[in-house]
Every structure is written in structure tokens, then in C-alpha cells.
Amino acid sequence: MITKEQIAEQYQLIQDEICAGLEIADGGAQFVEELWERDGGGGGRTRIIQNGNVIEKGGVNFSAVHGKLPEAIKKAFGVTEDDFFATGVSIVIHPNNPWVPIIHMNIRYFEMAGDAGKEMSWFGGGIDLTPHYVVEEDARFFHKSLQATCDKFHSEFYSKFKKWADDYFFIKHRDETRGIGGIFYDRLNPQSTGLEWKDIFEFSKAVGRTFVPVYSELIARNKNRSFTEEHKNWQYQRRSRYVEFNLVYDAGTKFGLETNGRIESILMSLPPQANWVYDFKATLGSEEERTLNLLKKGINWSH
Numbered sequence: 001m002i003t004k005e006q007i008a009e010q011y012q013l014i015q016d017e018i019c020a021g022l023e024i025a026d027g028g029a030q031f032v033e034e035l036w037e038r039d040g041g042g043g044g045r046t047r048i049i050q051n052g053n054v055i056e057k058g059g060v061n062f063s064a065v066h067g068k069l070p071e072a073i074k075k076a077f078g079v080t081e082d083d084f085f086a087t088g089v090s091i092v093i094h095p096n097n098p099w100v101p102i103i104h105m106n107i108r109y110f111e112m113a114g115d116a117g118k119e120m121s122w123f124g125g126g127i128d129l130t131p132h133y134v135v136e137e138d139a140r141f142f143h144k145s146l147q148a149t150c151d152k153f154h155s156e157f158y159s160k161f162k163k164w165a166d167d168y169f170f171i172k173h174r175d176e177t178r179g180i181g182g183i184f185y186d187r188l189n190p191q192s193t194g195l196e197w198k199d200i201f202e203f204s205k206a207v208g209r210t211f212v213p214v215y216s217e218l219i220a221r222n223k224n225r226s227f228t229e230e231h232k233n234w235q236y237q238r239r240s241r242y243v244e245f246n247l248v249y250d251a252g253t254k255f256g257l258e259t260n261g262r263i264e265s266i267l268m269s270l271p272p273q274a275n276w277v278y279d280f281k282a283t284l285g286s287e288e289e290r291t292l293n294l295l296k297k298g299i300n301w302s303h
Contacts, residue, residue, distance in 0.1 A: 130179030
């Protein structure tokens with residue numbers, strides 16, 4: 001079994017690679033880094049990019065934290081032990097141009113002490129896309145890329161994790177998905193996957209390294225598309241749905257808040273501006289209506 005220190009080291013390397021790739025894709029802005037320490041144990045590297053040629057606001061965060069689990073988390077996990085370690089990379093990018101999609105990625109590892117045979121450890125993560133306007137060609141490219149990554153490790157990963165993402169990134173009170181989904185997975189270990197620890201770790205790293213080529217391509221396809229004030233207003237409204245999901249449902253946000261994480265790093269996923277329009281109704285036949293009709297579970301984007 002690889003050590004938690006080796007996992008954290010590799011995740012830091014992936015953070016470095018992604019930041020370098022995003023700076024190239026943006027062509028203007030650079031990341032600013034802030035190192036932080038967590039009361040209770042561990043810390044991280046928060047990296048923020050703002051006001052670029054493409055990226056209005058984005059974050060690529062690494063953390064490795066340890067300490068005692070709060071009672072609420074222990075109850076959620078159904079455990080009595082409370083010594084934990086968690087490390088991962090978390091990304092959210094909000095672009096300027098409404099035709100460039102929001103993207104989110106997270107790769108993480110968690111372990112908790114316990115009696116012999118009752119220790120808990122697993123990998124989790126995922127990558128998903130939230131277009132302001134759904135471009136079907138881009139959606140297919142995105143999902144086929146994720147499927148190619150998954151298929152290198154397990155024939156069932158993509159279909160299983162795609163459904164998991166559809167169910168997870170669902171805004172129940174709006175009856176719509178946050179975007180076009182992607183993949184989402186949690187608690188991957190040899191028992192749940194049939195794979196060795198080293199192969200699960202390789203999969204986690206492969207998901208992380210899928211980010212730059214895929215998002216760079218989506219940026220290149222759309223960054224020069226013209227847009228109107230109406231397009232921008234729709235972008236702000238779609239961002240409001242992103243905010244609603246992250247504050248109401250997102251497990252990572254809840255975990256960060258309940259384990260005394262750094263608030264600025266936890267909430268870096270929120271956009272710089274979002275609007276709420278009362279009782280909005282899309283015009284029949286409009287691009288906005290078309291996008292709303294595609295914010296559904298179960299769409300097969302990989303064919």
C-alpha cells in the first residue's frame with residue numbers, strides 16, 4: 001500500500017501541472033498562492049486566478065489535513081474512531097465568456113484509524129461540466145474523454161460513475177441537473193472495485209490529468225465566440241444555480257465547514273457574481289430553453 005505522504009506528494013504535483021496548464025490556456029492571468037495551516041492539524045496551498053483573458057475567477061486547491069473528526073461526521077460515517085487524514089485537489093473555474101463552461105474537479109483520499117481490520121480508507125473524486133449554454137458537440141467530447149480515462153482501468157467505471165454524477169449533481173428543489181454531469185465516485189478501495197490500491201491511485205491520478213487537455217480544448221473552442229448582454233445575464237443566472245447546489249447539497253463544502261477548514265478555500269467555488277431572477281421563464285425556442293431541456297439525468301453523451 002502506498003503511503004498517505006506519497007499520495008499527498010503526487011496530488012501536489014498534479015496541482016502544479018493543472019495550474020501551469022490553465023495559465024497557458026488563459027494566456028494572461030497567473031495564479032496567486034496562499035499557504036495556510038489548519039487548527040487541529042495539516043494545511044494546504046490555495047491558488048487563485050482572477051480577471052484573466054478567459055478565466056474570471058478560478059481556484060486550484062491542495063490540502064492535506066488530519067486530526068479529530070467532529071461528532072456530526074462520525075455519525076454520518078457510522079464510526080466511533082475519530083483520528084482522520086484527508087488529502088486532495090479541488091478545482092472550480094468560472095470563465096468570462098458565457099460560451100465557455102464552468103468546470104469542477106476533485107480528487108481525494110481519506111483514511112481513518114480503527115481497530116485491526118476496521119480501518120477505513122478510500123479514494124473519491126470526479127469531474128463535471130456546467131455549461132451556461134449546452135453545446136452538444138462539446139458535451140460529447142467531454143464525456144468521451146472521461147470514458148476513455150475510465151476504460152483504461154475498469155469497463156464499468158464510466159457507466160457507474162456517470163450515473164453517480166447524474167444523481168449527485170442534481171438540484172432537487174429546481175428539478176434539474178447542475179450541468180451535463182461527468183463522473184463522480186466515492187469510497188473506492190479494493191473491496192468495492194476489485195482493483196489493487198496502486199491501480200485505484202493510478203485511476204485517481206489519471207482523472208486529475210484528464211483535466212488540462214479536456215478543459216484547454218473546450219476553452220480553445222469557445223473563448224472567441226461573441227456574446228451579448230442577454231447571454232451574460234443568462235450566465236449570471238446559471239451561476240446562481242451553481243451557488244445553490246454548492247451551499248445546499250455539496251458534500252465537500254459540508255465536510256470542510258464541519259472539520260474547521262479554511263473558509264476562503266472552501267468557498268472559492270462560488271462565482272464572483274450571480275443573479276437570481278424571480279420566476280424566470282425561458283422564451284420558447286430560445287437557446288436558454290434548449291439548455292434547460294438538456295439539464296436532465298440519463299442523457300447518453302458518449303455516443
